[in-house]
Amino acid sequence: MRIGEFSDSFIPVFDGVGRVVKAYCETLSRMGHEVYAIVPVDDTGYRGGLGYEIVDYWSAPISRKLPYRVGISGLDPHFDERIKRINLDICHVHSPAFAGWAGLSYAKKHHIPLVGTFHSKFYDDILQTTRSHTIASLGARAVAEFFNACDEVWAVSELSGQTLKDYGYKGQPVVMPNGTEFRTLEEGASQEALSFYSIDPDVPVLLFVGQINWKKNLRRIIESCAMLKKEGMAFQLVLAGRGPDEEAVRSLAHQCDLDDCFKMTGHIQSTRLLDGLYSIAELFMFPSIYDNAPMVVREAANMHTPALTVKGSCAAEVIQDQVNGLLAEDDNQSVYEAVKSFLQSSKENRDKIAQKAFETIPVPWKGKLMETVAQRYENLIQHSRRGY
Numbered sequence: 477m478r479i480g481e482f483s484d485s486f487i488p489v490f491d492g493v494g495r496v497v498k499a500y501c502e503t504l505s506r507m508g509h510e511v512y513a514i515v516p517v518d519d520t521g522y523r524g525g526l527g528y529e530i531v532d533y534w535s536a537p538i539s540r541k542l543p544y545r546v547g548i549s550g551l552d553p554h555f556d557e558r559i560k561r562i563n564l565d566i567c568h569v570h571s572p573a574f575a576g577w578a579g580l581s582y583a584k585k586h587h588i589p590l591v592g593t594f595h596s597k598f599y600d601d602i603l604q605t606t607r608s609h610t611i612a613s614l615g616a617r618a619v620a621e622f623f624n625a626c627d628e629v630w631a632v633s634e635l636s637g638q639t640l641k642d643y644g645y646k647g648q649p650v651v652m653p654n655g656t657e658f659r660t661l662e663e664g665a666s667q668e669a670l671s672f673y674s675i676d677p678d679v680p681v682l683l684f685v686g687q688i689n690w691k692k693n694l695r696r697i698i699e700s701c702a703m704l705k706k707e708g709m710a711f712q713l714v715l716a717g718r719g720p721d722e723e724a725v726r727s728l729a730h731q732c733d734l735d736d737c738f739k740m741t742g743h744i745q746s747t748r749l750l751d752g753l754y755s756i757a758e759l760f761m762f763p764s765i766y767d768n769a770p771m772v773v774r775e776a777a778n779m780h781t782p783a784l785t786v787k788g789s790c791a792a793e794v795i796q797d798q799v800n801g802l803l804a805e806d807d808n809q810s811v812y813e814a815v816k817s818f819l820q821s822s823k824e825n826r827d828k829i830a831q832k833a834f835e836t837i838p839v840p841w842k843g844k845l846m847e848t849v850a851q852r853y854e855n856l857i858q859h860s861r862r863g864y
């Protein structure tokens with residue numbers, strides 16, 4: 477098959493969607509398919525080692541959302557010349573924004589099937605930007621209309637599929653979960669992370685990895701940790717990532733008197749360092765109620781680090797409380813009590829939960845998951861060719 481994966485984010489901006497698209501491109505190309513990543517132009521580095529092609533188009537940085545960029549394929553005549561020379565069998569769009577419309581346009585013009593994956597809670601994104609529920613509702617409706625134009629729609633979890641239906645999508649999304657790149661911790665990586673970030677190996681690490689953005693419920697992490705400190709509990713809170721609210725997050729941590737136990741690492745490009753950081757954490761703090769099937773929870777589990785998530789959130793769908801992770805209500809007291817209880821439990825109990833997280837949460841991209849993806853692509857292509 478000749479497959480086009482359309483995304484508004486891609487390397488080197490490793491948000492969740494960009495990383496999913498990268499995994500699709502890598503895994504499908506290794507399976508023998510001809511894969512194209514159709515994305516905004518950025519500094520992707522040396523491309524010679526990739527098993528797939530990048531077809532990029534003009535983009536510009538978004539000042540308030542660095543390092544993100546916005547790209548509009550219609551403003552790039554060179555892109556139009558390149559893309560019309562590629563004879564795709566199927567388009568898979570991972571956004572209802574500019575890349576999504578590029579995929580929709582190509583699919584309609586060439587009469588090939590279009591798959592759309594619903595990754596993000598766009599209502600929340602629009603509300604955060606505009607502060608208007610009316611505009612957010614209109615935006616969510618537009619998102620639903622885009623997905624109504626797709627031949628098949630995938631959601632990364634049951635709850636995210638319900639969210640899309642709440643927006644106004646008329647069909648029944650196919651649940652297609654995210655996978656995990658299974659990696660073995662490299663020798664010395666844990667020690668390197670301890671040294672590089674000046675982390676005390678004798679004090680428990682509470683870790684968050686992701687966008688430094690209030691929508692990730694970071695306030696919940698900081699304020700519950702402030703309660704732990706008032707109790708006299710020793711810990712180190714480490715936040716890894718970049719985002720628009722970095723200064724505000726630092727300010728809140730200072731106000732909560734966490735200066736001596738709080739670190740922000742910035743964006744971590746080194747997989748070795750990131751895996752080392754996951755591996756030394758006692759608990760992965762992810763109380764976000766915004767994210768759909770976050771990859772970071774699965775990556776942490778792959779390094780034997782269980783996560784704390786909020787009951788009823790999409791992130792919590794893979795968590796069984798006190799079995800392979802922790803569940804808390806979306807309030808400071810509940811998060812504080814869950815973390816305190818976990819840290820005060822026996823090492824045997826913590827190790828048992830960590831091992832269960834490793835055994836039950838990560839699912840490899842390679843194998844049954846991506847075989848299912850390829851089979852659904854093939855079915856759609858065959859139905860399209862038969863005129864169904």
